[in-house]
Amino acid sequence: MKSTLPYFKNLDGLRTICFLMVFFFHSFTSKNAEVLNSNTYKTIKVGLFANGNLGVNFFFVLSGFLITYLLIIEKQTSSSINVIHFWLRRVLRIWPLYFFCVFFGFFIFPLIKSYLGQSPQETAHLFNYLSFTSNFDFILNGRPDASILGVLWSVAIEEQFYLIWPLFLVLIPIRYYWILFTSLILLSLGYRVTHNEYYHIEFHTLSCMNDLVIGSFGAWFIIRYNSLKNALVKQSVLLQVIPYVLFAIHFFIRDELMNWNENLIPYERIFSSLIMLWIILDQAVNTEGIFRLSRFKLLTQSGKYTYGMYCLHFLAILIIVTISKSLLHQDNFLTVLIVEPISSLVLTYFISLVSFNYFETYFLKLKSRFT
Numbered sequence: 001m002k003s004t005l006p007y008f009k010n011l012d013g014l015r016t017i018c019f020l021m022v023f024f025f026h027s028f029t030s031k032n033a034e035v036l037n038s039n040t041y042k043t044i045k046v047g048l049f050a051n052g053n054l055g056v057n058f059f060f061v062l063s064g065f066l067i068t069y070l071l072i073i074e075k076q077t078s079s080s081i082n083v084i085h086f087w088l089r090r091v092l093r094i095w096p097l098y099f100f101c102v103f104f105g106f107f108i109f110p111l112i113k114s115y116l117g118q119s120p121q122e123t124a125h126l127f128n129y130l131s132f133t134s135n136f137d138f139i140l141n142g143r144p145d146a147s148i149l150g151v152l153w154s155v156a157i158e159e160q161f162y163l164i165w166p167l168f169l170v171l172i173p174i175r176y177y178w179i180l181f182t183s184l185i186l187l188s189l190g191y192r193v194t195h196n197e198y199y200h201i202e203f204h205t206l207s208c209m210n211d212l213v214i215g216s217f218g219a220w221f222i223i224r225y226n227s228l229k230n231a232l233v234k235q236s237v238l239l240q241v242i243p244y245v246l247f248a249i250h251f252f253i254r255d256e257l258m259n260w261n262e263n264l265i266p267y268e269r270i271f272s273s274l275i276m277l278w279i280i281l282d283q284a285v286n287t288e289g290i291f292r293l294s295r296f297k298l299l300t301q302s303g304k305y306t307y308g309m310y311c312l313h314f315l316a317i318l319i320i321v322t323i324s325k326s327l328l329h330q331d332n333f334l335t336v337l338i339v340e341p342i343s344s345l346v347l348t349y350f351i352s353l354v355s356f357n358y359f360e361t362y363f364l365k366l367k368s369r370f371t
Contacts, residue, residue: 006073010283012303013293014062018055019306022151023313023348025052027341029321032331044337051254053202054272056154057211059310061276063158064215065284071169072177072223083166085370090162092363092370093307097355098155101311102129105146116322121145132159135208139199147314155311157208165216174224181217185210185270192266201265214273218281232285240289243278250275308352308360316348 028045035041075081106129110120124144128137135153143150172180188210192201201207222229250257250272258265283293294300302309320343324335 006069008066008284009294009300010287010292011062011066011280012301013296013299014280014283015059015303015306016299017293018058018062019309019313021049021052021055021058022310023052023345024049024341025055026314026317027344028336029317029340030331030336032336035331035333035336038333040333041337047252051251054251054254057208057269057272058276059154060158060208060211061215061218061273062280064161064212065219065277065280066215067162067165068169068216069219069223071166072174072219075169075174076223081166081170082370083170086166087162088370089367090159092367093360094155094159096363097308097311097360098152100359101148101152102126104315105129105144105149105152109146109148124149129156132156135203135205138203142199147318148312150314151310153203154208157205158212160205161209161212165212174220177220178217181213181220184213185217188213189266189270192269196262196266201269207269210269211273211276214270214277215280218277222281222285229285232281233288235282235286237290240282240286240291243275243282244291247272247275247279302349305349305352305356308355309348312351312355313344313348316351317344320344320347 027049028041030036030041071081071086105124106122106126110122113120122145123141124134124146125137125141128134129149129152132155134149134156138144138153168180169177188206188208191204191206192210195201195204195207222232254268254272258268282289282291317340320340324340324343325331328335
């Protein structure tokens with residue numbers, strides 16, 4: 001089976017773009033009223049990157065697609081899915097860095113704040129982070145004090161998905177997966193309709209499940225129906241452009257659309273996930289199309305570090321912003337909009353590269369025992 005596993009080279013670059021959306025969504029921090037009220041700041045922070053959190057949704061759709069694609073291929077090849085091996089591979093990939101972040105957030109970060117003369121005010125509960133239920137802690141208690149914990153809610157949702165998903169796929173015949181997928185998408189929609197509130201829409205498992213399942217639906221479709229795969233390969237330049245244009249429009253006018261009619265909010269997640277899936281399928285299947293991300297080597301090479309960059313970018317931002325504020329004592333346009341974001345991004349990449357090569361790789365090598 002090992003030799004038959006597919007590799008979608010264009011999706012590495014897509015991972016990097018998803019991370020960059022999230023990174024810039026979290027960047028440009030300031031307490032200077034002059035900076036915050038300026039049109040320049042509002043144009044960059046609000047106009048360009050207010051919806052950078054869609055990068056997380058994109059990660060969910062991408063994860064659902066890749067994981068389900070591999071599990072279906074395994075089931076077709078071996079007539080079953082080795083669920084234990086799947087879980088162990090996910091543990092080796094996710095847990096080491098995840099628990100480092102948990103340890104740092106709950107035990108090191110408070111010490112650093114105390115050393116700097118600040119009072120730790122952590123509202124997060126350690127149990128939720130140890131049990132991969134931190135998204136529910138987010139809903140109940142809001143954002144944690146330790147910024148490094150602030151992105152782990154999405155990792156928790158993915159781990160919940162990884163725990164349950166292979167069991168569904170083992171028990172149900174492949175030809176009936178569409179019934180499972182459709183039912184779960186409708187369940188997710190029903191939850192959002194009955195819980196149309198920001199924290200439930202953005203962080204609850206039943207809401208976010210929509211993205212993962214729509215990604216899974218795409219994997220099932222291109223495996224089951226060669227006609228869809230052929231259509232993607234042969235699509236015209238116009239059809240190749242459409243999903244990227246739609247995503248760009250949605251990215252920039254999402255807030256205006258939601259403010260125009262709040263009743264659209266529960267349905268927006270389906271619409272955005274379908275656009276994301278269209279882009280993923282275009283990148284995965286149409287290897288000779290006009291927007292091949294594998295042509296951009298730095299994007300592609302950075303793809304394998306995106307898990308580390310995602311988990312650790314808040315740490316890099318914290319380091320750079322702390323140094324900047326201690327040196328300058330006052331925010332200004334140059335530091336907030338250029339120096340701090342660029343420095344934080346460079347530091348994020350460096351820390352993630354070190355983490356991958358000298359920490360994560362040790363565990364990743366063990367994955368070969370369970371393939």
